[in-house]
Amino acid sequence: MKFVDEFRSGEVAKRVAEQIAGLAEPGRNYKFMEVCGGHTHTIYKHGVEDLLPPEIELVHGPGCPVCVIPMGRQDDAIAIAKRPEVIFTTFGDMMRVPASQGSLLDAKASGADVRMVYSPLDALRIARENPDREVVFFAIGFETTTPSTAVTLLRARAEGITNFSLFANHVTIIPAIRSILDSPDLRLNGFIGPGHVSTVIGTRPYEFISRDYDLPIAVSGFEPLDILQGVYMLMRQLAEGRSEVENQYSRVVREEGNPLALKAIAETMELRTTFEWRGLGFISQSALKLRDELAVWDAEVRYDIPGVRVADPKACQCGEVLKGVIKPWQCKVFGTSCTPDRPIGTCMVSSEGACAAYYNYGRHAGRRTPEPASVA
Amino acid sequence: MSRSEEDVLDAIERRRRRPHVKLMDQQITLAHGAGGKSSHTLIEMVFRRAFTNPALDALGDSALLQVEGTAPRLAFTTDASVVKPRFFPGGDIGELAVNGTVNDLAMAGARPLWLSASFILEEGLATAELERIAQSMAGAAARAGVAIVTGDTKVVERGKADGLYITTAGVGVHERDIVLAPEQVRSGDKVIVSGTLGDHGMAIMVARGELELETDLRSDTASVNELTAALLDATDEVRWLRDPTRGGLATVLAELALATELAVDLDEAALPIRPEVHGACEILGIDPLYVANEGKLVAVVGPAGVEAALAALRGHPLGGDAAVVGELREDPTAPGMVLLNTAFGGNRVVDMLAGDPLPRIC
Incomplete structure (x- = not known):
């Protein structure tokens, strides 16, 4: 694992x-939001915050793909999964997300044919192998996973596989960032930009952050050293009075993104007029659906789904956690009624969710007594 | 009135220690078999409640029993194998069934002697395959120095079992004047693992063929009774032993921390993990600390015995990669918690497995 270890030294x-500590002005506080759930996971898993001076606070944003799917969509997924002719395929995390009446894991235990896959292409293979069944893939995620869904769709069309369809829940990151920036609750000093999303969309779409909101952003990779360097870049920008889009993850991310992936997405999907996000509510043009000419592969068209908006459980504060308004531990049910083994909200389910990451990895941080200053 | 972070963390710790009061789940899900929190709740709320007695309530890998007026004590345990696929690089379901029971006896400090084997066979299973599995069980038993002395066979209709399931039980004798239990563990004791972590779980994941990964990963399934005997012969400073199967090293240490109310400090840089296991875990987003081992032991050893313990383990073919990976320590800010010092320079909590990343691995 030489490649990985280099970024964990x-x-x-x-x-x-x-160097970061050297850039921190005494008495000034810095609040940086990492938008991507992968970053949140890395920060807690490697204890990145332990290396930052107390002036710097990392705020977790709405970038965990499992976390932002609202309860109503999870109910819809379970309704499809319960149909006897359906093999319902999903990423593992989604199986444990609680809906109004239990999770997909519960539906499976009650007899639904729910199978965990690692890629939509695996779901397509299951469809090929089971011509007498209907295979549905629960497509979720930001621009990171959208291209693989698009490619799977193109392949299904090329091969004429019609016992396969997608329940599309792909969301786009830019409207979510804009919604965060327009929310009055937060006073951020900069963004750690999502690395994987940016491999697809490039760095240009973030320019509005520096232009319209006068904030710096550093698109960063997912190793702990990447994140630390991203923080350094933000601190340097602030120290020099700049607010620009910088690219820490230049070994992977290009300014123009990945044109092939963008083309595959454009060929298969189009923006929904609006989509509900857990916590953030309805955001216009923030999610994708299949193009009309691909309706044969669209589970929303093929199946009669409830399509009802369901409010989060009253006690659940995932919405405020997703917006970075409260820390996971500030949620009323965190760690007591809501735990990784019995989650109430999505943020406690996914390993990229801020609550699960804090509970599983970070919860000692609040108790640690700071090292006494060394006496020379 | 808002709670402080400190209050919240205290509440979590209280909850972790609270005895289970009822099983909340309406039905069994795969999570109940994963060896993590759900499994624990199920065992506590259904089985221990129904069967409670002193031998069971000790909840060791084996029950320690004594017929009145006789010596030595007996160790008794049982283990079911439902692994899928039945054959995998490094072993098969039969070998796993024998080694699992032998290892549970060894972890109690006992010398394994006799095994039983019950087979649930699915209609349609090739007899050649059953013969191959029986042969591999015979081989594993011979290597471990145990005899399979009794058994049972049932056949169920096609589709009612995945080829076959095997349940073994085992009896051993406990001849050593030693108590292995959390109560023996002291602040300052070291945590030793006998070799690389996560080999079995990742080998099974890859063997399922769902990942399209090409690796040379092999299961580590093996009987560790000889290795354990070498360790116990070398030093009387061994306080506690476990085989880190489902739930991995993290889960057994989380249990130990709670039972002792000590903090367990783990050193990430010291954990022996094969590069290919590390790589597969990275790709899948799985933490090797939670991945199952089937031929390893974790020992807590008093500081005076560490050198002798390491030498004894490393002198055995199954213990070449043995390493000290952590220490138990009194820490008022983290009683009953496992903490990992990351190689990156940070620090994090290691809790019991929740949910089920890897079903049907043993």
Whole structure:
């Protein structure tokens, strides 16, 4: 694992951390939001916050794809999964998300044919192998996973596989960031931009953040050193009075993104007029649906789904966590009624959810007594 | 009145220690078999409640029993194998069934002697396959020095079992003057693992063929009774032993931390993990600390015995990669918690497995 280990070096981390601390003005507080759930996971898993000076606070944003799917859509998924002719395929995390009446895992235990897959192409293979069944794939995720769904769709069309369809819940990151920026609750000083999403969309779509909101953004990779370096870039911009789009993840992300992936998405999907996000509510033009000419592969067209908007459980504050308004531990049910083994909200289900990451990895942080200052 | 972070963390710790009061789930899900929190609740609320007795309530890998007026004590345990696929690189379901029971006896400090084997066979299973599995069980039993002395066979209709399921039970004798239990563990004791972590779980994941990964990963399934005997012969400083199967190293240490109210400090850089296991875990987003092992042991050893323990383990073919990976320590800010010092320079909590990333691995 040489490639990974290079980005986890404790020695290098210490040096970057010193540079960051050197840029922090005493008495000034810095609040940076990481938009991507992968970042949240890395931050807690490797203890990145332990290396930051107390002036810097990392706020977790709405970038966990499992977390932002509203309860009503989960109910719709379960309704499809319960149809006797259907093999319902999904990423593992979605199986544990609680809906109004239990999770997909519960539906499976009651007899629904729910299968975990690692890629939509696996779902397509299941369709090929089971011509007498209807295979549905629960497509979720940001621009990171959308291209693989698009490619699967194109392949299904090319091969004429019609016992396959998609329940499309793909969302787009830019409207969510804009919604966060327009929310009055938060005073952010910069963004750690999502690395994987940016491999697809490039760095240009973030320009409005510096232009319209005068904030810096550093698109960053997912190794702990990437994130630390992203924070350094933000601190340097602030120290120099700049607010620009910078690219820490240049080994993967290009300014123009991935034109092939964007083309596959454009060929198969189009923007919905509006889509509900957990916590953020309805955001216009923030999600994708299949193009009309691909309706044969659209589970929403093929099946009669409830399509009802369902409010989150009263106690659940996933919405405020997703917006970064409260820390996971500030939620009323965090860690007591809502735990990873019995989650109430989505943020406690996905390993990229802020609550699960804090519960599983970070919850000692609040108790640690700071090291006494060394006396020279 | 808002709660402080400290209050919230205290509430979580209280909840972790609270005895289970009822099983909330309406039906069994795969999570109940994963060896994590759901499995624990199920065992507590259904089985222990129904069967409670002193031997069971100790909840060791084996029950320790003594017929009145006789010595030595007996160790008794049982283990079911439902692994899918039945054959995988490094072993098969038969070998796993024998090694699992032998290892549970060894972890109690006992010398395994006799095994039973019950087979649930599915109509349509090829007899050649059954013969192959029986042969591999015989081989594993011979290597472990145990005899399979009794058994049972049932056949169910096609579609009612995945080829076959095997349940073994085992009896061993506990001849050593040693108590292995959380109560023996002291602050300052070291945590030793006998070799690389996560080999079995990741080998099974890859063997399922769902990932389209090409690796040389092999299950580590093996009987560790000889290795355990070498360790116990080398030092009397061993306080506690477990085989980190389902739920991995993280889960057994989380249990130990709660039972001792000590903090377990793990050192990420010291964990022996094969590069290919590390790589497969990275790709799948799985933490190797939670991945099952089937031929490893975790020992807590007093500081005076660490050198002898390591030498004994490393002197055995199954213990070449043995390493000290952590320490138990009194820490008022983290009683009953496992903490990992990351190689990156940070620190995090390691809790019991919740949910089920890897079903049917043993």
